[in-house]
Amino acid sequence: MTELLIPSGMPQYADAPRFDVAKVRADFPILDRTINGHPLVYLDSANTSQKPRQVIDALNAHLAEHNANVSRSVHTLGTESTAAYEGARAKVAAFIGAQSADEVVFTKNSTEALNLLAYAFSNATATGGDPRFVLREGDEIVISEMEHHSNIVPWQMLCERTGATLRWFGVTDEGRLDVSNLDELVNERTKLVSIAHMSNTLGTVNSISVIRQRAHQVGALIALDASQSVPHLPVDVTAMDVDFIAFTGHKMLGPTGIGVLWGRSELLHAMPPVLGGGSMIETVTLTKTTYAAPPARFEAGTPPIAEAVALGAAVDYLSALGMDAVQWHEKELTAYALDALCGIEGVRIFGPNVPVGRGGTISFALDGVHPHDVGQILDDLGVEVRVGHHCARPICQRYGVAAMTRASFYIYTTTDEIDAMVRGLEQVKKVFG
Amino acid sequence: MQFDQLYQEIILDHYKRPHGRGLRDPFNGSAHQVNPTCGDEIDIRVQLEDGVLADVSYDGAGCSISQASASVLFDLVEGRKVDDAMARFEAFSALVGGRGAAEPDEELLEDGVAFAGVAKYPARVKCALLPWMALKAALVEAAAADGQVVGATDGGTK
Numbered sequence: 001m002t003e004l005l006i007p008s009g010m011p012q013y014a015d016a017p018r019f020d021v022a023k024v025r026a027d028f029p030i031l032d033r034t035i036n037g038h039p040l041v042y043l044d045s046a047n048t049s050q051k052p053r054q055v056i057d058a059l060n061a062h063l064a065e066h067n068a069n070v071s072r073s074v075h076t077l078g079t080e081s082t083a084a085y086e087g088a089r090a091k092v093a094a095f096i097g098a099q100s101a102d103e104v105v106f107t108k109n110s111t112e113a114l115n116l117l118a119y120a121f122s123n124a125t126a127t128g129g130d131p132r133f134v135l136r137e138g139d140e141i142v143i144s145e146m147e148h149h150s151n152i153v154p155w156q157m158l159c160e161r162t163g164a165t166l167r168w169f170g171v172t173d174e175g176r177l178d179v180s181n182l183d184e185l186v187n188e189r190t191k192l193v194s195i196a197h198m199s200n201t202l203g204t205v206n207s208i209s210v211i212r213q214r215a216h217q218v219g220a221l222i223a224l225d226a227s228q229s230v231p232h233l234p235v236d237v238t239a240m241d242v243d244f245i246a247f248t249g250h251k252m253l254g255p256t257g258i259g260v261l262w263g264r265s266e267l268l269h270a271m272p273p274v275l276g277g278g279s280m281i282e283t284v285t286l287t288k289t290t291y292a293a294p295p296a297r298f299e300a301g302t303p304p305i306a307e308a309v310a311l312g313a314a315v316d317y318l319s320a321l322g323m324d325a326v327q328w329h330e331k332e333l334t335a336y337a338l339d340a341l342c343g344i345e346g347v348r349i350f351g352p353n354v355p356v357g358r359g360g361t362i363s364f365a366l367d368g369v370h371p372h373d374v375g376q377i378l379d380d381l382g383v384e385v386r387v388g389h390h391c392a393r394p395i396c397q398r399y400g401v402a403a404m405t406r407a408s409f410y411i412y413t414t415t416d417e418i419d420a421m422v423r424g425l426e427q428v429k430k431v432f433g
Numbered sequence: 434m435q436f437d438q439l440y441q442e443i444i445l446d447h448y449k450r451p452h453g454r455g456l457r458d459p460f461n462g463s464a465h466q467v468n469p470t471c472g473d474e475i476d477i478r479v480q481l482e483d484g485v486l487a488d489v490s491y492d493g494a495g496c497s498i499s500q501a502s503a504s505v506l507f508d509l510v511e512g513r514k515v516d517d518a519m520a521r522f523e524a525f526s527a528l529v530g531g532r533g534a535a536e537p538d539e540e541l542l543e544d545g546v547a548f549a550g551v552a553k554y555p556a557r558v559k560c561a562l563l564p565w566m567a568l569k570a571a572l573v574e575a576a577a578a579d580g581q582v583v584g585a586t587d588g589g590t591k
Contacts (some may be wrong), residue, residue, distance in 0.1 A: 373497045387471070411551075432445070
């Protein structure tokens with residue numbers, strides 16, 4: 001075999017940032033499990049990631065040693081709990097390059113974060129708020145054909161409430177965002193562009209800058225559904241210069257029940273509240289309430305405190321590995337998996353078939369076999385993949401299928417696990433051949 | 434192998450060589466059912482004449498379980514009286530929805546007994562029931578046209 005030599009002085013493969021995958025795997029108790037008598041091969045991290053001991057311990061330790069409500073007690077436990085909760089906010093802010101921790105609003109998940117934004121538009125429209133958030137008939141909101149339902153339905157509902165029109169970018173056969181009609185699609189009527197940073201189905205990582213530039217040129221705001229990108233690649237909101245991003249803790253080693261809406265400080269200040277209640281007020285009388293500054297304005301009621309603290313531990317874990325190394329690890333896995341899948345007769349890949357401009361989430365079809373049947377037989381062999389429409393029916397329709405099989409990777413995924421899936425797919429073909 | 438319990442040879446046979454597939458005329462009742470979690474779809478047509486299912490025709494896209502179930506459904510209810518078809522509907526529902534507790538009645542369910550294994554896979558029960566739910570909806574429509582009463586019982590599904 002001939003070896004391809006990269007001239008000295010150029011970046012070498014050995015220089016790529018890496019981490020010890022075996023050591024990482026040892027941190028995840030669930031990876032010791034067996035499924036139907038086989039070692040667990042977990043290829044569903046785009047759905048939810050597994051959790052390292054460090055995160056589980058942080059969750060337990062907070063509940064066992066520091067539990068109290070936040071922001072309303074003078075006692076020691078309340079102070080500790082508040083410090084831990086706000087400390088987690090600061091960690092998350094630093095992780096995404098936010099200029100201030102106050103730009104991080106904790107929510108339940110990405111879905112709630114995007115709905116919060118949608119209802120802020122709604123409320124601003126109803127009460128005559130900041131014009132950037134006021135929608136009138138004829139105004140437009142732009143999404144894309146590759147969105148998760150959580151970045152489609154809230155905008156459809158908002159359009160129904162306000163009379164605005166929903167429009168969308170198409171997707172090319174190769175699984176890239178079709179921006180050929182960008183100037184027509186994003187125009188003077190556009191108030192908001194909200195698109196996926198990385199597709200949960202195709203794995204495509206979208207180039208944001210040209211869309212952001214156009215959006216800002218016409219005076220529109222731009223939001224990213226970053227649910228699939230923040231866990232898997234370095235994200236810097238300041239460098240990207242977008243207005244909002246939404247992501248969720250459980251896809252990035254954290255627990256369920258904690259997510260984030262990040263917004264530029266000035267915009268969060270201009271937004272009316274969505275949920276009313278405790279913690280979000282400045283002063284209350286029986287006739288009138290004034291509201292706290294962000295992020296408290298958007299965090300009515302007791303928040304998911306222990307979950308936020310555990311998300312902070314997850315961010316620590318990822319930061320210690322280095323997001324550049326996480327991205328490179330998944331790039332290598334994706335190259336390996338694309339190669340292996342393309343070698344199976346009857347496999348059709350939806351989305352980019354090169355490991356460039358995409359992440360480690362690969363959806364595919366196996367000719368003549370329904371994804372449910374693929375998933376069932378793989379599960380019998382301990383291989384856990386997602387099957388169905390992945391909460392993204394429009395993109396399934398775009399490719400003319402009702403459902404897809406999806407394998408998605410993370411920091412603990414190995415090439416051996418991809419081999420196990422490939423062997424499983426051969427088994428599927430035998431049963432249904 | 435464990436999946437043999439689910440993917441019985443009979444089921445795979447019905448999936449690969451379905452009985453009675455394809456939409457036919459005439460019909461006086463029809464229904465379209467979708468499984469929202471996976472996108473499986475089925476269209477069903479029934480022709481009810483004097484309380485007898487003169488024809489049941491269907492088309493659909495979905496997994497082996499849902500499509501084989503439609504093929505078995507055709508065998509079980511075509512040419513039967515409505516009451517008889519509904520009895521089979523209930524027996525089939527009880528079998529796949531029974532978490533493995535129901536005793537399959539081979540005389541009543543014929544090839545349908547192969548679906549007993551589905552009961553152990555809660556995520557797949559909906560797949561097996563999809564064509565049957567469509568049948569029930571189509572029968573209600575057809576019965577109105579034929580002057581019959583259908584659905585005196587609740588169908589046995591929860």
